[in-house]
Every structure is written in C-alpha cells, then in structure tokens.
Amino acid sequence: MARIDLENIAHSYAAEPSSEDEFALKKLNVSWKDGGAYALLGPSGCGKTTLLNIISGLLHPSQGTVLFNGADITSKSPEVRNIAQVFQFPVIYDTMTVYQNLAFPLQNRKIPKNEINTRVTRLADMLELSKYLSRKARDLSADEKQKISLGRGLIREDVAAILFDEPLTVIDPQLKWSLRSQLKRLHAEFNHTMIYVTHDQTEALTFADQVIVMSEGEIVQTASPQELFERPAHTFVGRFIGSPGMNVMPCTIDNHHLILAGHAINIGCTVTLPTGAERIEFGVRPEFVKISTDKCALPVTVEAIEDAGRYQIARLKFCDLTLAAILPDGEPQPSGNVGIMFDAENSHIYANGHLVGKRS
Amino acid sequence: MQKAHDHKALWLVAPALLLVAFTAVIPLMTVVNYSVQDTFGNNQFFWVGAEWYREILRSDRFHAAFLRQIAFSATILAIEIPLGLAIALSMPKKGLGVSVCLVLMALPLLIPWNVVGTIWQIFARVDIGLLGHTLSGLGIDFNYTQNAGAAWVTLIIMDVWHWTSLVVLLCYAGLVAIPPAYYQAARIDGASRWAIFRYIELPKMSRVLLIAVLLRFMDSFMIYTEPFVVTGGGPGNATTFLSVDLVKMAIGQFDLGPAAAMSVIYFLIVILVSWAFYTIMTRDDFEQYRRSQ
Numbered sequence: 001m002a003r004i005d006l007e008n009i010a011h012s013y014a015a016e017p018s019s020e021d022e023f024a025l026k027k028l029n030v031s032w033k034d035g036g037a038y039a040l041l042g043p044s045g046c047g048k049t050t051l052l053n054i055i056s057g058l059l060h061p062s063q064g065t066v067l068f069n070g071a072d073i074t075s076k077s078p079e080v081r082n083i084a085q086v087f088q089f090p091v092i093y094d095t096m097t098v099y100q101n102l103a104f105p106l107q108n109r110k111i112p113k114n115e116i117n118t119r120v121t122r123l124a125d126m127l128e129l130s131k132y133l134s135r136k137a138r139d140l141s142a143d144e145k146q147k148i149s150l151g152r153g154l155i156r157e158d159v160a161a162i163l164f165d166e167p168l169t170v171i172d173p174q175l176k177w178s179l180r181s182q183l184k185r186l187h188a189e190f191n192h193t194m195i196y197v198t199h200d201q202t203e204a205l206t207f208a209d210q211v212i213v214m215s216e217g218e219i220v221q222t223a224s225p226q227e228l229f230e231r232p233a234h235t236f237v238g239r240f241i242g243s244p245g246m247n248v249m250p251c252t253i254d255n256h257h258l259i260l261a262g263h264a265i266n267i268g269c270t271v272t273l274p275t276g277a278e279r280i281e282f283g284v285r286p287e288f289v290k291i292s293t294d295k296c297a298l299p300v301t302v303e304a305i306e307d308a309g310r311y312q313i314a315r316l317k318f319c320d321l322t323l324a325a326i327l328p329d330g331e332p333q334p335s336g337n338v339g340i341m342f343d344a345e346n347s348h349i350y351a352n353g354h355l356v357g358k359r360s
Numbered sequence: 361m362q363k364a365h366d367h368k369a370l371w372l373v374a375p376a377l378l379l380v381a382f383t384a385v386i387p388l389m390t391v392v393n394y395s396v397q398d399t400f401g402n403n404q405f406f407w408v409g410a411e412w413y414r415e416i417l418r419s420d421r422f423h424a425a426f427l428r429q430i431a432f433s434a435t436i437l438a439i440e441i442p443l444g445l446a447i448a449l450s451m452p453k454k455g456l457g458v459s460v461c462l463v464l465m466a467l468p469l470l471i472p473w474n475v476v477g478t479i480w481q482i483f484a485r486v487d488i489g490l491l492g493h494t495l496s497g498l499g500i501d502f503n504y505t506q507n508a509g510a511a512w513v514t515l516i517i518m519d520v521w522h523w524t525s526l527v528v529l530l531c532y533a534g535l536v537a538i539p540p541a542y543y544q545a546a547r548i549d550g551a552s553r554w555a556i557f558r559y560i561e562l563p564k565m566s567r568v569l570l571i572a573v574l575l576r577f578m579d580s581f582m583i584y585t586e587p588f589v590v591t592g593g594g595p596g597n598a599t600t601f602l603s604v605d606l607v608k609m610a611i612g613q614f615d616l617g618p619a620a621a622m623s624v625i626y627f628l629i630v631i632l633v634s635w636a637f638y639t640i641m642t643r644d645d646f647e648q649y650r651r652s653q
Binding site: 053056058077078079083084085087088089091093094095096104105108109149152153 | 539541542544545547548549550551552555559560563564
C-alpha cells in the first residue's frame with residue numbers, strides 16, 4: 001500500500017533525444033492516492049505503457065523521480081518496489097500447476113509453507129480457480145490464464161500497487177464484464193492502489209474513480225468519468241470519450257458572441273478568450289444537440305441516420321460543417337431540412353484545443 | 361448433405377507417393393531383398409531367410425561397432441546439448457553483437473563434411489598439425505593414429521566444433537521467441553536467474569530442444585565421412601562406427617547379404633531411438649491432448 005508520486009517524469013527511448021518529439025513521455029507530474037482506482041486511457045502509442053513500466057520499475061525514466069510514500073525509489077528494481085503487474089497477454093509458468101503458479105511470488109520471497117497454503121486457497125476461492133488448482137496452468141483457457149496472472153499479483157497482500165496493462169484484451173466480451181466486476185470487488189476488499197491501462201473507454205469509465213487521459217506522451221485531463229463526459233478539458237478528450245465523440249467545429253468569437261459558419265449562436269454566456277488564442281473551436285456532445293422547431297434553431301440537413309443499438313445517431317450537415325446528434329427514444333426520425341439547438345450548459349469553447357472558461 | 365465417396369483424392373497424393381517410391385521405398389526394398397538372399401555372382405540368388413540377420417545380431421564385430429556408436433552419440437549429445445544451450449543463453453539479444461554471433465555460429469555449418477574431416481585430420485597431426493604438435497610439445501602423448509583415446513578425443517572435439525552451432529542456433533531461435541512480458545513478469549514475481557531458466561526458458565525451448573536432440577542423435581549415429589577421413593576407423597577398430605563398418609562389409613568385402621541385413625537393423629535402431637526420444641520429450645503434450653479430448 002503506498003501513495004505514488006511521479007515528479008517531472010519524462011522518458012525517451014532514444015539514448016540522446018534531440019527534440020521534444022523523441023520523448024515517448026513528456027514531462028509530467030502525477031500523484032496516485034493510496035487505495036485509489038485509476039485508469040490510464042488513451043489511444044495506442046500515447047505512452048500509457050511507458051508510464052506504467054516507469055511506475056513498476058521495468059523502465060528507468062530518462063528524467064524525474066518516482067516516489068513511493070515520499071521515498072525516492074527511482075533507481076530501485078521491481079522486486080524491491082513490491083509492485084504487482086498484470087500484462088496484456090496472460091503470462092503463466094507453463095510447467096507449473098495453477099497452485100504452483102499462484103504460490104511462486106510468495107516462494108521467491110521465502111514465505112513459510114503454511115502461510116502460502118492459506119493465501120493460495122483463499123485467493124483461488126475468490127478468483128473461482130479452486131477447482132483447477134492441481135491442473136497444469138497451460139491447459140486452461142485464456143481468461144483462466146489471465147486470472148492466474150492476476151492472482152500472482154493479488155497473492156502478495158502487501159504490494160504497493162497493482163498495475164494492469166490492458167489485461168482484458170484477450171478475454172471474450174461476456175467474460176470481460178465478470179472479470180471487471182471481480183476486479184472492482186477485489187479492489188473494495190483489499191483496498192490496493194490500482195492503475196489500469198486501457199484504450200477502451202468503457203473499461204476505463206467503469207473501473208476507475210479517476211481517469212487520466214493521455215495523448216502523445218502528455219496527460220490531457222485527470223478527472224472523474226462524469227467530468228470527462230460533461231467538461232472535457234481538451235478537444236482530444238471530447239473526441240476520444242463518448243460514442244460518437246464530441247462535435248468539434250471551428251468558430252470565431254465576435255464581441256463575446258459565438259459565430260459558427262456565419263451564424264451567431266447564443267450559448268447563454270459571454271466568452272473571454274485568453275490572449276494569443278488562435279484556433280478557436282466550439283464543442284458540443286451529440287447528446288446535447290437537439291432537433292428543434294424553434295425560430296432561432298440552426299438550419300441543418302439530415303444526411304444519414306445510424307442505428308447504434310440503444311439509440312440512433314443523426315449525421316447532420318450545417319453549411320460546410322458536419323456534426324452528429326443522438327436522437328431521443330421514441331421521437332419521429334427527422335429527415336431533410338430541420339433545425340437544431342445546442343444545450344447551452346453543455347456547450348464549450350476551446351482555444352488551441354484547451355477549454356476556455358465561460359462566464360454567465 | 362450427402363458426401364460423394366470415391367477415391368479421386370488419391371490422384372492428389374499420387375505424385376508425392378511416386379516420388380517417395382523412387383527415392384526411398386524402392387531402394388529400401390532392394391536392400392531388404394538382398395538381406396534375405398545370398399548370391400555367388402552371375403546374378404544367381406538363393407533364399408536364405410533370416411540367416412544374415414541371425415549372423416549379424418550374433419556377431420561380436422557388430423556388437424562392438426554398435427557399442428562404439430552408442431558411446432559416441434551419447435557423448436556428443438551430453439556435450440553439445442548443454443553447451444549449445446549455454447552459448448545460446450549467453451548470446452546478445454539485440455545490437456550488432458547478434459549478427460556477429462550468428463555469422464560466427466553459422467560458419468562451421470557451412471563447411472562440407474569431408475573438408476571438416478580434412479581440416480581436423482591435419483590440425484590434429486603430431487608432425488605438422490597445430491593442435492597435435494602443441495599437445496605433444498606439452499608432453500602429452502597425443503597421436504590419433506596410434507592411440508585410441510586420442511582418436512576419440514579428436515573426433516569428439518571435431519563434432520562438437522562442427523555441430524554445436526546447430527544446437528545454438530535452434531536454442532537461440534527458441535529463446536528470442538519468448539515474449540518480453542514473461543521476463544518482466546518474472547522480475548515482478550521476484551524470480552531468480554535459475555528460476556527464469558527452469559520455469560520460462562526451458563519449457564519454452566522444449567520444442568526446439570527436441571528437434572536439436574533428434575537431429576544431433578540421428579546425424580551422430582550415422583556419422584561416416586569424418587571418421588573415414590580422419591582415422592579411417594582406426595587405430596585398430598577403435599573408431600569403426602556402424603556406418604564405417606557397414607561400408608567395409610559392403611564395399612570392402614562385398615558381403616552384400618550381411619551388409620544389407622545390417623543396413624536394415626541399423627535403420628530400425630535409428631527409427632526406434634528417435635521414436636523413444638520423441639515420445640519421452642513430448643509426453644506432456646500428449647497428456648494435454650488427451651485431456652482436451
């Protein structure tokens with residue numbers, strides 16, 4: 001159990017990075033509270049795994065310090081840090097039985113036999129692996145193997161943190177749910193600090209209390225799932241989270257009013273742009289675009305209606321801009337030329353990609 | 361749906377069958393044919409049944425050659441497999457060193473057998489060979505034309521020099537195929553270097569090791585060219601292995617019948633021992649297969 005702080009951490013896989021671009025991880029500061037459930041969310045190649053490996057000690061950062069409970073452990077090895085890590089593909093010791101696999105980390109730490117026995121039995125029970133204990137680990141299915149990998153992390157009750165590197169990638173969809181809820185239960189029981197890397201927003205949003213969204217080696221927002229949805233701090237977060245993502249359209253601000261493709265729009269507040277703001281964008285989630293017959297409604301053309309299962313998405317064209325709207329259940333499908341309104345509360349202005357504060 | 365039951369598919373395997381028939385089955389059957397007959401020349405053959413087999417299996421000469429052969433193959437395997445593993449484990453995994461090591465390792469494999477024999481024949485000579493001359497200069501009685509021990513040592517060192525590379529390359533291929541996550545997980549589990557070898561590297565290499573053992577067994581069991589070039593089977597009969605003996609019998613003495621019987625026995629031994637290795641080394645896989653049924 002530990003509080004983890006990363007101070008000015010940066011990493012480059014090049015020996016002598018010459019430019020900012022060569023950094024897989026740009027300078028960042030993060031704090032992970034003891035017992036927190038965090039998700040690191042971002043597209044492939046954004047530096048999530050690099051960050052995770054720096055925490056576990058598999059990778060030595062080019063710059064910065066890693067603190068566990070305030071102590072500098074940057075140069076310490078993974079076994080000294082007492083970290084557990086679960087990888088994308090199940091790692092099991094082929095020739096060992098399930099029992100031996102689970103006991104392995106404890107044996108390496110010279111824990112007495114009867115203590116190992118009680119812990120393995122108890123954990124196998126929680127992970128529903130009891131009936132396989134005497135089987136060879138490699139005879140099991142992918143999800144059972146991944147449970148073993150997970151179990152080898154959980155078996156050490158004193159670990160500083162458990163890190164998950166996209167652990168459910170190889171698991172069948174219906175089993176993902178059960179494993180994820182099992183993870184949440186285990187988190188509640190042991191109260192370990194858990195850091196969960198994923199590129200799947202559903203996974204991140206259901207697992208974590210705090211989601212850290214990364215893009216191109218930088219942290220773009222750290223927030224609760226709800227805040228990520230309602231107030232994306234960056235257009236990247238808006239686009240990346242949500243299905244479909246946020247509508248982001250170029251706009252201008254004239255005299256505190258929003259001008260979108262030549263139309264002035266009332267978003268119920270005034271906007272003050274930061275000095276030097278160049279790229280101004282307007283962002284609104286498809287959930288907050290309403291089909292309206294109001295006389296102030298913006299004229300759009302319905303281009304297509306997509307069925308996304310529980311709801312329908314209307315693809316709209318407004319002048320030369322395209323945007324999506326989620327249609328409420330049970331209303332007639334719009335077609336041809338219709339009007340739309342934006343929910344003022346949930347409309348945001350971005351300058352150079354970053355959220356600009358609104359004043360009402 | 362009704363499936364058509366005819367034998368058209370046989371035509372698809374016919375070309376392969378034909379090829380195998382001409383390259384393997386027919387020559388083999390010729391040998392089998394010789395092994396049950398006797399001839400006094402003039403193309404006249406007499407049926408002798410299992411007579412030649414009985415003679416070979418009872419002959420002291422065959423027993424001696426067989427024991428020498430077993431001892432040679434066992435020594436070769438006992439040295440080359442662990443040595444090959446050790447070299448593969450200590451080879452670099454990335455950087456320029458990889459190509460350098462791989463080229464160095466591949467070099468002995470590229471040399472023809474008879475050239476290898478000639479190299480060592482000269483290298484180990486007492487009068488002009490670097491190795492032989494140096495050893496005798498150090499006061500060691502090393503003369504492979506007179507001393508059976510020296511002849512054996514020369515042949516074994518030669519084979520180790522020639523073929524350990526093959527084991528190294530196979531093991532190395534198995535090693536680099538292990539995903540890095542296994543090593544990372546082992547570090548996190550606090551595994552020792554020995555435990556990593558025992559529980560990750562060795563199990564992951566079991567398949568390539570099986571191939572290495574089988575290839576090295578069969579090759580060393582059938583070794584002919586090198587002892588023929590280096591020692592000619594001597595001194596005395598000290599390095600007369602099965603194949604050397606067989607050639608002496610068939611071509612030197614022109615005893616076609618007994619030689620044919622010996623060939624068949626030789627062939628069966630190679631198959632039997634290879635099958636035994638294969639069965640023992642894939643035991644776990646069979647268990648897994650049976651359980652999944």
